[in-house]
Amino acid sequence: GVSVKNLLKLGKSSAGGDPTLHIPAGTSKIGFYCVAWTGKTTKVKFSVNGTEIKTISPAANSGATGNAPYNALNVAASDYYEVEVSATAATDVKVETVDGGTDPRALFVGLKAIAQ
Numbered sequence: 001g002v003s004v005k006n007l008l009k010l011g012k013s014s015a016g017g018d019p020t021l022h023i024p025a026g027t028s029k030i031g032f033y034c035v036a037w038t039g040k041t042t043k044v045k046f047s048v049n050g051t052e053i054k055t056i057s058p059a060a061n062s063g064a065t066g067n068a069p070y071n072a073l074n075v076a077a078s079d080y081y082e083v084e085v086s087a088t089a090a091t092d093v094k095v096e097t098v099d100g101g102t103d104p105r106a107l108f109v110g111l112k113a114i115a116q
Contacts, residue, residue, distance in 0.1 A: 007070065008108040010044065010097050016104030018096035021111070027087045028116040033075040033109040035061035040103035046083050047094045054083045055098065064107045075109055082114070 010017030023030060036042040036058045045055045058081075063073030085093060097104035 006110050007068070008111060009068070009105070010095065010108070011103075011105035014103055014105065016097035017106075018094065021093045021095060023085060023087055023091055023093055023113045025087060025090050026115050027085055027091070027113040029082045029084045029086075029114045030093065030111060031080070031082045031114050032111045033079045034058040034081055035064050035073070035075060035079050035107050035109075036101065037103045037105040037107075038062050038065040040101065040105070042101035042104055042106050043098045044106050045096050045098045047096075048085060048091055053085065053093075056081050057101070058106055061107070064105075070107065073107065073109070086116075 034044065034056060038060055040060055043055055043057050046053050059079065061073060063070055085091060097106060
């Protein structure tokens with residue numbers, strides 16, 4: 001395994017998480033890899049100003065277990081997502097785990113703001 005860079009973990013000890021991403025003006029979408037906890041399912045919702053813009057259901061990953069640095073985590077092309085945000089000004093995107101899975105934890109790798 002290799003130490004994972006640019007990693008965001010939502011949740012802790014089977015509890016959900018809800019960070020806010022501050023993205024720069026001119027961002028048309030955010031791109032990232034996302035996986036659910038090993039052997040589990042989860043749903044992750046993205047919203048801007050209280051309006052839902054997308055919900056994803058990432059697949060479980062056997063490397064998403066234990067604690068950082070998650071050296072056994074391997075992501076595939078199918079783990080890649082993009083969320084359109086069309087931010088003409090700097091914007092906050094709320095990311096939160098929601099009901100509908102067996103465990104609210106998720107790992108994000110390689111978060112990137114993509115310009116228009």
